[in-house]
Amino acid sequence: MGIEYKIRFPVPQGFGTEQLQRRLPASEATPGRMPAYDFALEADGFYFIDHLGDASTAALAMRVLIDAALSITPSVQISEL
Secondary structure (H helix, E strand, C coil): CCEEEEEECCCCCCCCCHHHHHHCCCCCCECCECCCEEEEEECCEEEEEECCCCHHHHHHHHHHHHHHHHCCCCCCEEEEC
16 A cells, blocks of 8 residues: 655666665565555656655655656656556
């Protein structure tokens, strides 16, 4: 359960998430609890899911992803799925 989002932006060829993952807050799953969030890089941007467990961690992660997208393009589109 959670809230799913799409952060759409033109993903450059060869774009990877290795450096980005170092800037994201830790989102560890513990027994009986989901991680605060998950994300994936897709052809048209980031898929992000807030698992509604730790709002501040998920919000910071979403901000890092939006900032990363905005470092590539001047605007992004964010949609709730």
